[in-house]
Amino acid sequence: MTVKGNYEEYRRLLLGLVSVISFITSWELLLTYVFPLNPFFLTKPSLIAVAFNEQVIQGALWRDLAVSSRAFLWGFSFAVLVGIPVGAFMGWRRRAEYTFDAFFTALYASPLVALAPLIIVVFGVGLLAKSALVFLLSVFPFIFNTFAGVRSTDRLMLNVVRSFGGKEKDLYLKVIFPSTLPYIVAGARIALGRGLVGIIVGEFYAASEGIGFAISRFGDTYRLPEMFAAILVLMIAAVIMTEGMRKLEVFLAPWRSAQDTR
Amino acid sequence: MNRLVRFYLEREHYLLGWGFILLLLLAWETTPHLVTLPKGLSLFFTTPSKVLEAFYDLVVQNQIQHHFYVSAIEFLLGLGLAIVVGLPVGLITGRSRTIDAMVDPYVTVFNATPRLIFLPLFILWFGIGMWSKVMIVFIGAVFPLLINTHEGVKNADRVLVNVVRSFGANEWQIMKVVVLPNSVPYIIAGLRLAIGRAVLGVVVGEFFGASEGLGFMIASAATNYKVDVVFVGVAIFMGLSLILTLSVKRIENKLSRWRPEETKTF
Numbered sequence: 001m002t003v004k005g006n007y008e009e010y011r012r013l014l015l016g017l018v019s020v021i022s023f024i025t026s027w028e029l030l031l032t033y034v035f036p037l038n039p040f041f042l043t044k045p046s047l048i049a050v051a052f053n054e055q056v057i058q059g060a061l062w063r064d065l066a067v068s069s070r071a072f073l074w075g076f077s078f079a080v081l082v083g084i085p086v087g088a089f090m091g092w093r094r095r096a097e098y099t100f101d102a103f104f105t106a107l108y109a110s111p112l113v114a115l116a117p118l119i120i121v122v123f124g125v126g127l128l129a130k131s132a133l134v135f136l137l138s139v140f141p142f143i144f145n146t147f148a149g150v151r152s153t154d155r156l157m158l159n160v161v162r163s164f165g166g167k168e169k170d171l172y173l174k175v176i177f178p179s180t181l182p183y184i185v186a187g188a189r190i191a192l193g194r195g196l197v198g199i200i201v202g203e204f205y206a207a208s209e210g211i212g213f214a215i216s217r218f219g220d221t222y223r224l225p226e227m228f229a230a231i232l233v234l235m236i237a238a239v240i241m242t243e244g245m246r247k248l249e250v251f252l253a254p255w256r257s258a259q260d261t262r
Numbered sequence: 263m264n265r266l267v268r269f270y271l272e273r274e275h276y277l278l279g280w281g282f283i284l285l286l287l288l289a290w291e292t293t294p295h296l297v298t299l300p301k302g303l304s305l306f307f308t309t310p311s312k313v314l315e316a317f318y319d320l321v322v323q324n325q326i327q328h329h330f331y332v333s334a335i336e337f338l339l340g341l342g343l344a345i346v347v348g349l350p351v352g353l354i355t356g357r358s359r360t361i362d363a364m365v366d367p368y369v370t371v372f373n374a375t376p377r378l379i380f381l382p383l384f385i386l387w388f389g390i391g392m393w394s395k396v397m398i399v400f401i402g403a404v405f406p407l408l409i410n411t412h413e414g415v416k417n418a419d420r421v422l423v424n425v426v427r428s429f430g431a432n433e434w435q436i437m438k439v440v441v442l443p444n445s446v447p448y449i450i451a452g453l454r455l456a457i458g459r460a461v462l463g464v465v466v467g468e469f470f471g472a473s474e475g476l477g478f479m480i481a482s483a484a485t486n487y488k489v490d491v492v493f494v495g496v497a498i499f500m501g502l503s504l505i506l507t508l509s510v511k512r513i514e515n516k517l518s519r520w521r522p523e524e525t526k527t528f
Contacts, residue, residue, distance in 0.1 A: 013363075015364050019365070020367050095278065102280065114499045193374070200376055204382070204469070205481075231380070235375045241374075243370075
């Protein structure tokens with residue numbers, strides 16, 4: 001069984017690799033030999049590689065990345081700091097759930113990105129507006145996932161701790177927190193994607209630096225290879241973060257890994 | 263008194279939920295009457311009644327209808343295209359392991375990245391007209407649909423598939439009898455997520471390089487400090503996505519009562 005499982009995994013990896021490599025080579029070959037390359041419309045992998053080397057490895061893009069990640073980290077940290085306590089409170093007190101549930105659900109389900117122009121007009125072009133946007137988008141997954149985690153805590157375990165003379169502190173530290181943590185990490189993965197949307201929209205809309213600004217500037221000036229290189233960087237970062245969260249999720253709660261909600 | 267308490271307790275969930283929202287609106291409405299706002303802030307401040315007024319004015323001037331029509335067309339075309347592409351691809355990757363392995367890297371990467379980064383590229387390719395927005399809606403909505411269809415097909419009961427196959431069904435009949443009915447709840451869940459992404463695509467797509475649509479209305483109102491018009495647009499988007507997601511959610515709950523609800527995702 002394990003041998004077969006291993007074989008299946010290698011086959012999968014190999015097929016994936018083959019498909020990516022053949023896609024890239026046929027892209028390169030088609031634009032080199034079959035169709036004439038219109039540099040204002042398309043580009044090819046070899047040119048992207050050159051731009052990638054120049055922008056990323058030699059570091060022209062690092063400044064933009066640093067600017068974006070600073071805004072992202074501020075907004076995301078505040079979302080964690082606000083979202084987890086609010087979610088825990090909603091999970092712990094039934095009346096709090098009743099009061100906030102409708103309002104937060106309405107905000108979570110609606111495209112709050114629509115507020116982006118207003119936020120930028122109010123807070124100005126820069127760190128504050130982008131962080132506010134990231135916060136606004138990524139706080140709700142934390143709230144609702146913490147809420148679900150606290151709500152799903154095993155009552156029996158709480159009673160066991162109480163029976164053995166555990167204090168309120170023990171309840172929180174030894175039962176509620178460990179059982180909520182996997183939910184929070186799952187929420188963090190969703191929040192990550194939404195936070196990235198916030199950064200990108202903020203920087204597309206009005207910015208003078210940052211990765212989103214770099215992409216839209218390269219687009220405006222028809223520098224397609226650089227644009228693709230910047231998109232590639234963002235893709236790599238997003239995949240690393242998302243897959244990292246997914247690994248963490250599996251590590252923290254192996255029994256939940258079967259339910260894969262993306 | 264006792265009856266009043268019972269009445270309250272039975273409907274506590276709704277009463278508290280709606281009460282809180284009404285309280286917030288009321289506080290919002292009365293704030294400028296209670297305190298005088300500093301001049302800088304009052305420029306950005308509006309009240310629900312002014313938002314309603316602005317909404318009425320825009321309806322009378324026939325502006326909302328036009329912008330709404332443009333946005334709706336983009337939304338429907340993009341989402342329709344996503345369904346037309348996402349469902350078949352999801353079905354195929356769910357049934358064939360080889361094709362799944364070959365498509366999976368792209369799906370993983372594109373699903374992890376916010377697809378809005380392709381907006382400048384799409385504007386370059388499809389122009390600033392309707393089609394760049396349709397494409398951004400499409401690329402946003404297609405992945406949730408594809409992934410959920412894939413999951414639904416893959417989770418089809420092996421035993422049932424084998425039974426049908428033993429009775430001599432071909433691949434198409436297996437699809438029709440077992441796989442498709444099994445994956446409907448998954449597809450509906452994917453559709454709910456896809457609607458959210460599609461609305462996001464319409465909003466952000468119209469922020470940039472557009473001359474009509476509700477997103478454009480919001481963006482141009484914000485730059486002209488017409489905060490009430492901004493909130494008219496935001497409220498329309500909020501209302502629409504709430505109505506759409508919640509009604510799909512209702513269908514979903516009806517179809518999959520047995521699956522325990524995990525956490526809210528939009």
